[in-house]
Amino acid sequence: MEQAKIVVVGAGPAGIATAVEAKEAGIAPVVLFEKRDHACDTIVSLYHKGKRVDPVFRKIKLEPVGRLSFETETREQFLERMDKVIKDYNLDIRYSSDVRKIVIGPESFRVVATSGFEMEAPIVVISIGVFGKPVKPNYPIPKEVRDRVFFSMPQDPVKGKKILVVGGGDSAAETVCFLSENNDVTLSYRRPEFFRLNPINTRELEKRTSCGKVQLKMATDISALDKQGEKVLVHLNDGQTLSFDAVFYCLGGSTPRAFLESLGVKFKDNRPVTNEFGETNIPRLFLAGDILRGKGSIMAAFNSGKMVVDGIMKHYKELVKG
Ligand SMILES: Cc1cc2nc3c(=O)[nH]c(=O)nc-3n(C[C@H](O)[C@H](O)[C@H](O)COP(=O)(O)OP(=O)(O)OC[C@H]3O[C@@H](n4cnc5c(N)ncnc54)[C@H](O)[C@@H]3O)c2cc1C
Structure with missing residues (x-):
């Protein structure tokens, strides 16, 4: 069986940063497993074309602590940046490798x-993010309307529709702005005010x-969704439809x-317990990126790669060097 010093599961920003920091620390071989046939699937699949990628996300500005950083740029420029990182550092990514065990x-x-x-390794870093499992509402989505209810941007452009976007974070605001170019858009948010939008989205x-x-x-x-002819009927708690x-x-x-949990990772207050x-x-x-905190940002994911490798070098240097 092939052996590595570190196996990183998930080649998103956190996984790539972990591999980069490991290489910079002189650790080899480091191998990444990625379930898709490309890296950074959250950005490829969930960011709409031309989306602005902001380092300040959820109103949090983090200074870079490791090798990777970026300034505001488009989705396409960010993906090019990550492709260049993969090439420059000659990262060994095994694509179409979905890790379940x-x-x-x-x-x-x-x-x-x-x-x-x-593959066998003394150290494993899991950086699979959280977007493989989008948060769903607590009421059922009737099967008659499922083809009109989305948890990510559809591949085909949406035009001339009356659309409801549900949510109040930066990704909801960006989805609204993007869709409103060619559609009539309403945003529903459960709070009376936005409290964590970045200034550009505001x-x-x-x-x-x-x-x-x-x-x-x-x-x-x-409170509920229903079918109404070709439309989705949205029931609000105050009785409006x-x-x-x-x-x-x-x-x-x-x-x-x-x-x-199937691996034996302990949870406390609904979060995995880590040092x-x-x-x-x-x-x-180890855990890196969104999976560690539940919510995060690209800069937080980059920084967590550095933090994980610092921990590996502090406690397990003899296992990964030499
Ligand atoms: C619509 C939207 C807009 C956003 N906009 C911004 C923004 O402007 N700025 C910002 O800083 N943040 C933004 N974010 C948040 C940001 O995308 C995440 O915080 C960041 O991608 C987290 O990186 P990660 O590496 O932890 O996880 P991810 O980016 O989710 O990467 C996980 C990787 O692991 C792979 N994977 C999953 N399961 C497995 C498995 N079992 N085996 C192998 N591989 C697996 C996935 O295919 C993926 O490539 C946005 C998020 C969304 C959804």
Whole structure:
């Protein structure tokens, strides 16, 4: 069986940063397993074309602590940046390798991909993010409207529709701004005010609201969805009903808890328990990026790669060097 010093599961910003920091620390071989046939799938699949990628996300500005950083740029420029990092650092990414099983041995882990491909390593870093599992509302989505309800941007452009976007974070605001170019868009948010939008999204949303391109429905709670002919009928808690051609939910993602618990990772207050380096209760099994905090940003993911490698070098240098 192939052997590595570190196996990183998931080649998003956190996984790539971990591999870069490991290489900079002189650790080799480092191998990444990525379930898609490309890196950074959250950015490829969930960011709309031309989306602005902001280092300040969820109103949090982080200074870079490691090798990777970026300034505001488009989705395409960011993906080019990451491709260049992969090439420059000659990262060994095994694509189309969806990891569902990690066997814990006394001195090493055996990481198994659904393709059957396996690798052994003393250290494993899991950086699979949270967007494989989008947060869904707590009411059912009737099967008759499922083809009109979305948790990510559809591949085909959406034009001339009456659309409801549900959520109040930066990704909801960006989805509204993007869709409002060619559609009649309403945003429903359960709070009376936005509290964590970055200033650019706040400005863009205000611009579109003041010229009537976007309607805001603040402090609204949806209780149910129904089919109404070709439309989706949205029931609000206050008794109002509204009808739309499509509904987009932008509620974030959720930690793949079942997968982590199947490995024996302990949870407290709904979060995996880790030390300051992201190491779980299972020695030598680390978490990096969104999966560590539940919510995050690209800069936080980059920084967590550095933090994990600092922890590996502090506690397990003899296992990964030489
Ligand atoms: C619509 C939207 C807009 C956003 N805009 C911004 C922004 O402007 N600025 C910002 O800083 N942040 C933004 N974010 C948040 C940012 O995308 C995340 O915080 C960041 O991508 C987290 O990086 P990560 O590496 O932890 O996880 P991810 O980026 O989710 O990467 C995880 C990787 O692991 C792979 N993977 C998953 N499961 C497996 C498995 N079992 N085996 C192997 N591989 C697997 C995935 O395919 C993926 O490539 C946005 C998020 C969304 C959804």
